[in-house]
Amino acid sequence: MQLFSTFESNAFLELAISSLEKKGIKKENIYAVPLDNRIEERKVFDSLHRSDGTSFIDIGMVLASAFAVIGASRGFELTWGPIYWGLIGAFSGLFIGVAIRIFTEIILKKKKRYLKDKHSEVILIIDCEETLVPTVENILWSNFALGVAKVK
Incomplete structure (x- = not known):
């Protein structure tokens, strides 16, 4: 079973990875993918196909x-x-x-x-057995994951 979670790039991500390794998940089954966040400014004026909900009038x-x-x-x-x-x-x-x-x-x-509030910077993919899923999910949530998904 695979678990996907998103994190901000901070110390909690490292703590989550080390906690997962302590619970018996091998390094080969933990994969972290850094995301490229938007660096260009958002547009002030809306187009016909995109609107941010801000009205000028x-x-x-x-x-x-x-x-x-x-x-x-x-x-x-x-x-x-x-x-x-x-x-x-x-x-x-x-x-x-x-x-x-x-x-x-x-x-x-x-x-x-710019993007408001918190935004994902790293996707963490964990490959584990179904018996470890609740433990892994608990570790991810306790280390402030922004989101967690399970795939069988």
Whole structure:
């Protein structure tokens, strides 16, 4: 039976391997594969086929509504009237909101565009007998494996 588990590359991986060897699993039956993680930056703008769930117009729509109401109410006293000033307020609010959102995504959240939280760095493949599976699985989980899978 084979067990697959993913780990971050740290001391717990080494502890898991040494614990497995102490339980009687030979070095030839333990195989560690390092993964290549993403090194390029994530894209800010989405395409038609890929979206990360971040919207650039959410703040813009809120500001557009607020500025349209303010512009329309002030427009009764101005020369162009409430309709034009409401439209001017809506477009200026939308522009300001989108600019704020792009600024926060590009400048302030640059680090968050990389992979979030923990990510796998090593896949550990263990070949063992079915009687040792619960013990091996317990060792892997106790050494902070990110995930464990069994294949017969």
